[in-house]
Amino acid sequence: MRAAGGDIAAFESLYRRHVASVHRLACWMLAGAETEDIIQDVFVRAWTKLKLFNGRAAFGTWLHKLAVNVILRHRERQEAKSSRLGVLSESPPQGARLSSPGLRMDLEAAIATLPPRARDVFVLHDIEGWKHVEIAEALGISPSTSRAQLHRARMLLRRFLS
């Protein structure tokens, strides 16, 4: 891969190809909060880690795993900040977040109201197509917890489809 050899033009091409899917992932996981800085962080991190990409998985798969890490670290920082301000991390998002341009209407807005862990698992499993073992590894939970959180998310969301 030319980008791993320091070719910035090749890396721009990778960016163009994958930015939309990374944006979508960030939008779902962060419930429509601002994603612009996250996207920058993901691609800057990807650039610094490119040499570790061994080509066994597709580049998009590798990039999304890296993106999930960046998103989770970002949210941890946000939650730490919120808890210092006395805001519960499991509280539903504020109205401003629900009306963010990334998410629209009914079920999309309902995803934003899910508890963060259930939302992560739902997004990664049902929207992104990850397996429970992959989710467990990325989120630092067991596969059975991942399955339980997925069920919890679906049970909460089903009401918005009826």
Next chain:
Amino acid sequence: MRDPWTDRLSDYMDGEMPSEEEAECRAHLENCARCTRLLAELEAVKKWAASPPDLPLPGGDAWAEIRERIGRLHPQSVSTPSYRPSARLLRTAAILVLAAGTLLLWRILTPPGPQNAVPMAGQSSDLLSNTADQWREEFEARAALLDPASRQDIRRSLRMLEEFEGEIVGSLEEDPENRLLREFLRRNRRMQIQVLRFGTEQTMKPS
């Protein structure tokens, strides 16, 4: 009493259940209308998630900032003399394009009629002119990346539109209050933006 199978329905649906348990669950579903209905609802959620609606992309292009940050980390990586649009230009273009997009959306969604078919006091035409200039700069900076036939098509389209723009501007000098001419000017500039934007986007495609 809570049905013990309720919490296992996702596992059943995803094929995550051991086979003997799956058979038990299937037998339970044949006799439990509530679980059957619940399973259908969970399947609907899963089906929706497998094909969620497309989310709109962010208005700006983050590449310029990413490149700058990479440059600060590894200056040698970005020292090649390739084209690099400035962050300011991209931000300005994004804002102006958003404005143009809003105008376009307004034009499409608003029913036509004499009261709303005319642009307001020419201000939108000027805004569109600035936006077109920004996109022209972007396109020309990247045009070499486009295949010759498409580059020629786009430049020919732009020439036609610019010639017509000159004609309308000339007519407006003689009749500055003519609303119809202003409408043509606004449409012309909007079309120039569309062509330039399309041409610029084509240079970013993989090949």
Next chain:
Amino acid sequence: MYLSFTLAFAFLIGGLAPQESPRTERLIEAGEVQRIEINPLNKGSLRISGWDQPQVQVKAYHSPRISFEIQANHRLIKVEERRPSRSALEDVRLEIQVPMGLRLQVIGNMPEVSIEGLEGAVDVNTNQGNIALSNVSGSIRLTSSGGRLELSDVGGILRLRTSHEGISVKGLTGDLEAETVSGDILLQGIASKRIHATSHQGGIVLEGALAEDGVYDLASDNGGLELRLSEPLSASFTVGTVQGDFYCEFNLQGVQPRKGERFTFSVGDGAAQVDLLTFRGAIRIGRR
């Protein structure tokens, strides 16, 4: 996560000889796949058709210098053309059959694209090459700088844009936004509620029935506008020409057409809203 197949490899020698059988051929269980992406396809032809099988079949006819990589996960199949960097573009013939409900995205440089029998959304973006669609009921977005866009029997929301060629739509029930710089726009058998069509150099023809709550906006700088409308007709017209003439088969109820400014008139109860604007072309409104 991705199950990655490399279906063909570039060989050191060889050219594109006429091929009886595809060099790359694959049948993939579609399972829960919802979307197929073809990105990029540089030159040649692409034919995609929907079928009632639960598989995706890919057949590619190409020289040994080209290869195709297919990645499949549980909801997306990606087909990518690979060629040696800086090599000249070569013709490729790609034939794909997909379950009808799949969504489709194609990004290409100069392929001829034809798509038929799909129910999912279709998004095609090419530089050159014509794009033809038939029997597609999902939303459609086609963009090309030098390709002609031809559609028949389409039902979803359509966004069509080409710089240098014409646009033709036959049999449309959904909303339409069409724009071309120098081509004509021909709309036949139309039963849409919202049409927005713009050309700089070309003419625009709309033939069909106007919906009572419909909104129709046709504009050209140098081309004429022609409407052939079904009766009974109920529409309010707003018309503007700078230099062109105006002809109408319906009763104008005393309204005098004037060049250089807009004028309005109604037919029937004036339910549909029609806005017609041209600088040099003539405007003709007649019966179907």
